[in-house]
Amino acid sequence: MKDWRYRLSEHRGTLLAFVFFILMFVIYASNHPAGFTANVVQTAANKGVLLALVAVAQTFVVLTAGIDLSVGMVFVLTNCLASAIVVGSPAMVGLGIVGVLLTGLICGAINGAIVIYGRLQPIVTTIATGAVYFGIALAMRPVPGGDVDSDLSDALTGRLFGVLPVSLIALFVVVLVIWVPFRRSAIGRATYAVGSSEVAAYMSGVPVQAAKFFAYVLSGLIASMAGLFLTFITASGEASAANGGSYTLYSIAAVVLGGVSLFGGSGSAIGAIFGALMFRTIGDLLFVFDLDPLWQPLFQGVVLLAAVCLGSVRLFQIRNRLDLFE
Amino acid sequence: MNTRAGALWRKVDPAVATAFGCIVLLLFLGSLYSSSFLSPEYLLQQLKVASFLGVIATGMMLVILLGQIDLSVPWVVAVGGMMSTAATGWGPTGEAFAIPFGILCGVALGFANGFGVAYLRIPSMIITLAVNAVAQGLMVVHTGGFSPQDSSSAAMRFIATGHTLLGVPNALLVWAVVGGATVFLLSRTTFGRAIYGIGNRERAAYLSGIRTQRVVLLTFAIAGGLSAFGGVLLAGYASKAAQAMGDAYLLPSIAAVVLGGASILGGRGSYIGTIAGVILITLLQSILSVVQIEEAGRQVIYGAVIIAMLLLYGREKVAR
Amino acid sequence: MASPAVPLFSMDGVSKRYGGVKALEKANLTVEAAQIHAILGENGAGKSTLIKIMSGVVAPDEGRMLLDGREIQFASPAAANQAGIVCIFQELSLVPDLSVADNICISNPPKRFGLIDRRAQRRIAEEALARAGAQDIHPMAPVKDLPLSRRQMVEIAKALARNPRVLILDEATSALTAADVAKVFVVLKRLRAEGLALLYISHRMHEIAELADQCTVFRNGRNVATYRAGTKSDDEVVELMIGREYSHVFPPKQALAPSAKPPVLEVRHLSWLDRLKDISLSVRAGEVVGLGGLDGQGQRELLLALFGVLRGVSGEILIDGERASVSSPSAAKAKKIGMALIPEDRKTEGLMLPMSVSVNLSFAALDRISSGGIVDRAKERQLIDEMIELLAIRTAGTDIPVGSLSGGNQQKVVIAKWLMVKPRIILLNDPTRGIDVGTKAEIYQLLRKLAATGAAIIFYSTDYDELIGCCDRVLVLYDGAVKRVLVGDEITERALISSALNMSAQSEGADMASATSA
Numbered sequence A: 001m002k003d004w005r006y007r008l009s010e011h012r013g014t015l016l017a018f019v020f021f022i023l024m025f026v027i028y029a030s031n032h033p034a035g036f037t038a039n040v041v042q043t044a045a046n047k048g049v050l051l052a053l054v055a056v057a058q059t060f061v062v063l064t065a066g067i068d069l070s071v072g073m074v075f076v077l078t079n080c081l082a083s084a085i086v087v088g089s090p091a092m093v094g095l096g097i098v099g100v101l102l103t104g105l106i107c108g109a110i111n112g113a114i115v116i117y118g119r120l121q122p123i124v125t126t127i128a129t130g131a132v133y134f135g136i137a138l139a140m141r142p143v144p145g146g147d148v149d150s151d152l153s154d155a156l157t158g159r160l161f162g163v164l165p166v167s168l169i170a171l172f173v174v175v176l177v178i179w180v181p182f183r184r185s186a187i188g189r190a191t192y193a194v195g196s197s198e199v200a201a202y203m204s205g206v207p208v209q210a211a212k213f214f215a216y217v218l219s220g221l222i223a224s225m226a227g228l229f230l231t232f233i234t235a236s237g238e239a240s241a242a243n244g245g246s247y248t249l250y251s252i253a254a255v256v257l258g259g260v261s262l263f264g265g266s267g268s269a270i271g272a273i274f275g276a277l278m279f280r281t282i283g284d285l286l287f288v289f290d291l292d293p294l295w296q297p298l299f300q301g302v303v304l305l306a307a308v309c310l311g312s313v314r315l316f317q318i319r320n321r322l323d324l325f326e
Numbered sequence B: 001m002n003t004r005a006g007a008l009w010r011k012v013d014p015a016v017a018t019a020f021g022c023i024v025l026l027l028f029l030g031s032l033y034s035s036s037f038l039s040p041e042y043l044l045q046q047l048k049v050a051s052f053l054g055v056i057a058t059g060m061m062l063v064i065l066l067g068q069i070d071l072s073v074p075w076v077v078a079v080g081g082m083m084s085t086a087a088t089g090w091g092p093t094g095e096a097f098a099i100p101f102g103i104l105c106g107v108a109l110g111f112a113n114g115f116g117v118a119y120l121r122i123p124s125m126i127i128t129l130a131v132n133a134v135a136q137g138l139m140v141v142h143t144g145g146f147s148p149q150d151s152s153s154a155a156m157r158f159i160a161t162g163h164t165l166l167g168v169p170n171a172l173l174v175w176a177v178v179g180g181a182t183v184f185l186l187s188r189t190t191f192g193r194a195i196y197g198i199g200n201r202e203r204a205a206y207l208s209g210i211r212t213q214r215v216v217l218l219t220f221a222i223a224g225g226l227s228a229f230g231g232v233l234l235a236g237y238a239s240k241a242a243q244a245m246g247d248a249y250l251l252p253s254i255a256a257v258v259l260g261g262a263s264i265l266g267g268r269g270s271y272i273g274t275i276a277g278v279i280l281i282t283l284l285q286s287i288l289s290v291v292q293i294e295e296a297g298r299q300v301i302y303g304a305v306i307i308a309m310l311l312l313y314g315r316e317k318v319a320r
Numbered sequence C: 001m002a003s004p005a006v007p008l009f010s011m012d013g014v015s016k017r018y019g020g021v022k023a024l025e026k027a028n029l030t031v032e033a034a035q036i037h038a039i040l041g042e043n044g045a046g047k048s049t050l051i052k053i054m055s056g057v058v059a060p061d062e063g064r065m066l067l068d069g070r071e072i073q074f075a076s077p078a079a080a081n082q083a084g085i086v087c088i089f090q091e092l093s094l095v096p097d098l099s100v101a102d103n104i105c106i107s108n109p110p111k112r113f114g115l116i117d118r119r120a121q122r123r124i125a126e127e128a129l130a131r132a133g134a135q136d137i138h139p140m141a142p143v144k145d146l147p148l149s150r151r152q153m154v155e156i157a158k159a160l161a162r163n164p165r166v167l168i169l170d171e172a173t174s175a176l177t178a179a180d181v182a183k184v185f186v187v188l189k190r191l192r193a194e195g196l197a198l199l200y201i202s203h204r205m206h207e208i209a210e211l212a213d214q215c216t217v218f219r220n221g222r223n224v225a226t227y228r229a230g231t232k233s234d235d236e237v238v239e240l241m242i243g244r245e246y247s248h249v250f251p252p253k254q255a256l257a258p259s260a261k262p263p264v265l266e267v268r269h270l271s272w273l274d275r276l277k278d279i280s281l282s283v284r285a286g287e288v289v290g291l292g293g294l295d296g297q298g299q300r301e302l303l304l305a306l307f308g309v310l311r312g313v314s315g316e317i318l319i320d321g322e323r324a325s326v327s328s329p330s331a332a333k334a335k336k337i338g339m340a341l342i343p344e345d346r347k348t349e350g351l352m353l354p355m356s357v358s359v360n361l362s363f364a365a366l367d368r369i370s371s372g373g374i375v376d377r378a379k380e381r382q383l384i385d386e387m388i389e390l391l392a393i394r395t396a397g398t399d400i401p402v403g404s405l406s407g408g409n410q411q412k413v414v415i416a417k418w419l420m421v422k423p424r425i426i427l428l429n430d431p432t433r434g435i436d437v438g439t440k441a442e443i444y445q446l447l448r449k450l451a452a453t454g455a456a457i458i459f460y461s462t463d464y465d466e467l468i469g470c471c472d473r474v475l476v477l478y479d480g481a482v483k484r485v486l487v488g489d490e491i492t493e494r495a496l497i498s499s500a501l502n503m504s505a506q507s508e509g510a511d512m513a514s515a516t517s518a
Helices: A003-010 A012-031 A038-063 A071-085 A090-116 A122-140 A150-157 A166-184 A186-196 A198-203 A208-234 A241-257 A269-288 A293-317 A321-325 B002-011 B014-033 B040-065 B073-088 B092-096 B098-118 B124-143 B154-161 B170-188 B190-200 B202-207 B212-238 B247-259 B271-290 B295-313 C047-054 C077-083 C100-104 C118-131 C148-160 C178-193 C205-211 C234-242 C299-306 C329-333 C346-350 C357-362 C377-390 C407-419 C437-452 C464-470 C493-500 C505-509
Strands: C009-018 C021-031 C035-041 C062-067 C070-072 C085-088 C166-170 C197-201 C214-219 C222-228 C265-272 C276-283 C288-292 C314-319 C339-342 C425-429 C456-460 C473-478 C481-487
Touching: A003 A012, A012 A038, A012 A269, A038 A071, A038 A166, A038 A186, A038 A208, A038 A241, A038 A269, A071 A090, A071 A122, A071 A208, A071 A241, A090 A122, A090 A208, A122 A241, A122 B247, A122 B295, A150 A166, A150 A208, A166 A186, A166 A208, A166 A269, A186 A198, A186 A208, A198 A208, A241 A269, A241 A293, A241 B124, A241 B247, A269 A293, A293 B124, A321 B202, B014 B271, B014 B295, B040 B073, B040 B170, B040 B190, B040 B212, B040 B247, B040 B271, B073 B092, B073 B098, B073 B124, B073 B154, B073 B212, B073 B247, B092 B098, B092 B154, B098 B124, B098 B154, B098 B212, B154 B170, B154 B212, B170 B190, B170 B212, B170 B271, B190 B202, B190 B212, B190 C357, B202 B212, B202 C346, B247 B271, B247 B295, B271 B295, C009 C047, C021 C047, C035 C047, C035 C178, C035 C205, C035 C234, C047 C085, C047 C166, C047 C197, C077 C085, C085 C148, C100 C118, C100 C148, C118 C148, C148 C166, C148 C178, C178 C197, C178 C205, C197 C205, C214 C234, C265 C299, C276 C299, C276 C456, C276 C481, C288 C299, C288 C437, C288 C464, C288 C493, C299 C339, C299 C425, C299 C456, C329 C339, C339 C407, C346 C407, C357 C377, C357 C407, C377 C407, C407 C437, C437 C456, C437 C464, C456 C464, C464 C493, C473 C493, C481 C493
Parallel strands: C021 C222, C035 C197, C035 C214, C085 C166, C166 C197, C288 C456, C288 C473, C339 C425, C425 C456
Antiparallel strands: C009 C021, C009 C062, C062 C070, C214 C222, C265 C276, C265 C314, C473 C481
């Protein structure tokens, strides 16, 4: 009888993010000068999916109560790499994609290894590894350029049956193939447990280190998917520090908006996806209402600020001030 | 005598000693490449360049001692540079108040950070990112997205590029004053003690009757002011402010503090370490560019050196 | 099943050191199947280390453990569970963000096609909850939403779901309501009948009397006696636990001279949420007032409320007969009020362990030794030296980290730190927990000395003997309210225990075990 209630409260953050996104998207689409057309959806989807993937990557690490400030740089690095190796014969393209994904995976593994086995703090570690990843990207693409297989690019950034953006389907597949099994696997459960309370998890015999490491590796892998997808959209690679930095920042924003707890242990990648789509829509709303694009960064900043402050409402319920210092 | 030297030696943090050792090593390697690395002119020039990072890293250090972090450095630096040059453009009164105005804008942003961390209990990593975004948004609106045309005031140029007695750069003197004040603050005042106490264990500090929230708020405000002051100096150095002028200071300022032996978890670290970290980073940067390593290589070496040094002495203790 | 000759579990000459401190020294223990084996001992006697070694949380330095006569070694708690040794920890091992069912199946969830089978998991959880007598808990409820007593029941269910052969309960009933305790006892007796070996750690003598078949007493890291339950009197057991006569350690109490002055601290009708209920008390200068009762009946909250830590406290606080508002620790320690709180946990609340002894000592008194925010170092130095001498703090210097001192000396630093403020009202929250007997005695002397110089002292202790030996009056709390006030000679162990269990004064002599099922 009460089951559905528990289920509802478990997914409350995700559902809220979903509802807010739909609300904003309706406002966006109904006010768009071109109307709610397949084109509008396609453009919005492609931009949204990029951030959504990076946000999913961030989610894995945040669930362990860590943070990945290198996620944007992995995204940039794999973009530069993809613009060099995902070209040529189908076999070459295939190998190139594997290479790109493997690179992301290795970046995640390096982060994880340093944090877990090197016992350094995630913030400092990922700031430093982020610099390394960016340096490699810059070495690869001192100036923007490169190319990507155009058939694949057209297919993945286009539409299916003339209406459905393929990028959304791709995102859906990623969720289905990676997130859903992760969420329901023992190691996924372990990741949540570690993020919620590392001591309790250890006491309960949960493989603490393996769970964390796995989360970092998956994070790197998904970030490389985002890099690959960016290459398909722009058909070039660019080692842009600004891009890497802002995607890192936005991924954290998306995760927060998507109801994932920054203290670890609760939330879902699906929430983060809607958080990302919502964040993108907020940015685009300004265009629709014909406001000066100059105001966009400020608007996004204020929305982000408001969103993170909203989480503090719980403080009013605290009756023992010592609880503030846990 | 012997025991006193021993006591002194025990007081030296191995991390700080390592950092100073690395500075000597870098200079030695540099002098193999070119003897000019040991010339007074080169060293003074390096110290001058280091002063900008030094001022910014001072604020970062205070925040890190609290066990927090300030990721709003990039755009608070830019705010300091842009608002001080903007004030200069407002006429003689504006020009006279250019420096304090720039710093004050940084203090305001620092207050926002501190309020979020101390009273709203938002993780500093998040609130400072958000404030950074807001600061960026404000500056984009203010400048129209282009580099501002206003140039810096004569006073700003004087403190950033001028020399006074014996050819010592003014910027270095500024850093010396800021550093001296910080050392005094940390070692001699109740405020400094409170910062260390909160960084070690906020709960215990609170139960000792320290007004922890106020201390955190003020510390972030000071850090914001110092970041903005760094921006003022940079604008004076380059004669004008620029978009993204602060981007290159976030990682180095954190790295300098951490390489100087401060714990990123808070409560442990000395200013002498931060000085060593700042000089180390500046020298590393300078030598890498003199021996003509590209930006790409510099980034990789940066990151790798930081990780390597932290693995040497910055690891957390094992729980078990 | 093991043959009768070979015990189910035994431990032979096991030792464990933390730094220089011997937590366990050549301990021996034999646990038989189908028995409830109680472990008794003071705090710091080595009980918790024993449990941690048995359940694979820490590795022993030397000695061996046998299960069914075969030598075993555990690399982790998981390995111990695998072997059939499961522990219910005092600090809860539940993951707050996961559901009850997730927690029950956390270490070995049922799987289908490689993924967690939620339906099977739910079935297991329901069965385990039923076995623990906690069918009222919904398996899908998140653990963080459950009250402490429910969580403890989940913890028991979680342990049962692992099908243990040896089940260790470490103070497992301390957070439970009387009704739950009764349920748990039924469960434990059934498990014993099923052939499990149960290791039961509790400070509650009556629980042990009701449950245990066998008892082992630990003292200073060694097992000092093993006997069949019921063959020793309470007094004998206490003597075994503390190792000597207890009465000598307490200094004599001075009679309080009558005075017309208003009490230094008076509290009227203090309430907070549902944890403190209409508490009134007063403490005069030179008086030591004890707080008694079972652990967790609101004593800590009362001290925190007085010290300005809690929000939304109703009622009046009067200092020297005048109303005062204490809204924060910094207001509490201000000269006008002059209150000090020796907190519960010195490691997280009292000290900053990595910082030096001197920094810790002067930390609370910074405003007393500074002007304009600048610390007067000469004055600081002088006060620190005075305090080190006054409390006889044994330290190799004042620049070494306070964390390197022994527990007893750390606790002295906490007390000294607050004495530097020259407080008139001193609140102590179980200040002798986990420290050696010698230091305890010094602390008792100090309390009396402070009282003699006019301080008003409120002293919460979980140790009844301390309340008896130190206090002029004792308020016994039960469920957030003052149940009884004992004055002077009324403060006896019997009176303390019976009022702690909320038995009426008439039934004081009745069998205490019956109180638990009430």
